[in-house]
Amino acid sequence: MLTTRLRALPAPHAQAHIQGLIDHFFLDVEDRIRQVLQPHSEPAPPDPMTPTSPSPRAANFYDTLSSAPPPKKKRGRAPEALVSKQMKIFREQWAGLDVALDLALAQGSDAVLAAAMWRNLLGARGAQGLALALAPMSPVPEFRRAVNPGGAMARMNTATREREERRDDGSGVHDFGPEERDAYVQFPETMLVLTAYVRGEIARLAAVSDDRVMGTGAALGREAEGVAALRFNKISSAKALVGELLDGS
Amino acid sequence: MGYGSSRQIAARRALALYEQLCAGRAEEDRRFWAEGAHGFFAPSSSTPYSLPLNETGDDPFSSGQQSVISLQRFSLGSM
Numbered sequence: 001m002l003t004t005r006l007r008a009l010p011a012p013h014a015q016a017h018i019q020g021l022i023d024h025f026f027l028d029v030e031d032r033i034r035q036v037l038q039p040h041s042e043p044a045p046p047d048p049m050t051p052t053s054p055s056p057r058a059a060n061f062y063d064t065l066s067s068a069p070p071p072k073k074k075r076g077r078a079p080e081a082l083v084s085k086q087m088k089i090f091r092e093q094w095a096g097l098d099v100a101l102d103l104a105l106a107q108g109s110d111a112v113l114a115a116a117m118w119r120n121l122l123g124a125r126g127a128q129g130l131a132l133a134l135a136p137m138s139p140v141p142e143f144r145r146a147v148n149p150g151g152a153m154a155r156m157n158t159a160t161r162e163r164e165e166r167r168d169d170g171s172g173v174h175d176f177g178p179e180e181r182d183a184y185v186q187f188p189e190t191m192l193v194l195t196a197y198v199r200g201e202i203a204r205l206a207a208v209s210d211d212r213v214m215g216t217g218a219a220l221g222r223e224a225e226g227v228a229a230l231r232f233n234k235i236s237s238a239k240a241l242v243g244e245l246l247d248g249s
Numbered sequence: 250m251g252y253g254s255s256r257q258i259a260a261r262r263a264l265a266l267y268e269q270l271c272a273g274r275a276e277e278d279r280r281f282w283a284e285g286a287h288g289f290f291a292p293s294s295s296t297p298y299s300l301p302l303n304e305t306g307d308d309p310f311s312s313g314q315q316s317v318i319s320l321q322r323f324s325l326g327s328m
Binding site for chain 1 (some may be wrong): 253256261262264268271277285287
């Protein structure tokens, strides 16, 4: 959403702001990946010369990290191959979501926007139909997940792709089984709320002047001035908009 | 040094935008991501099922409560 607004800035500010935002985003993504993948090590006494974490926000991002006791010794380095693999996955996901949102806004289609929400934020669960009951010969639910058709998947043949769809990648994002089928009922509601929210926030940002988006310019140390006024509303702000949509239907 | 170039100025502004607008955004709405959107829709006699509020009976999106409860489900009966 922010990228959409930045794109409307006059050249060359638009490209420079978007590039800056992407750079900072992926630096943060890499930082968070390394934090999650760092192997644990034996406790050691605290080193008074070691500075505390510069980013308490990042430490609280994941529940598992928040609830775990703080490590007493600096953890090992995350495996570079895993970091690179995850970065590529996130790059594909970011590009896919960006294009999908742009397409939806360009077409002015709420249905396309809702579909983008389903694919990217709801894991495209149920893409090949909903498993409402156990298969006659299967005592356990069949595992199935949607795979991203881009990147390496695009070069796979049908059999390989089907095998990949039945492999648990450990992400926790997969189709709901028959015992969880009720969860699908929330999907249309969630897509409606998120579509209304995105529409509302895009309109809000569009009404903000270029000067307020770009700030005070060259003054060092004043880059954050006026940013607080641009803060995104909470998703609950879409409640009124959803109500209007439902009343009008 | 290039600190006054439009590209550098934009990069510094983008950092402020990312830090204050984007980085903590998922945390701010963690109740929504944990519980879904059913708090937006009041129970209606015209629907065949009822949509519960959270465990305390509060609207999960206007409450200041920080803890995250598990996703609530409601039965569809036989399908």
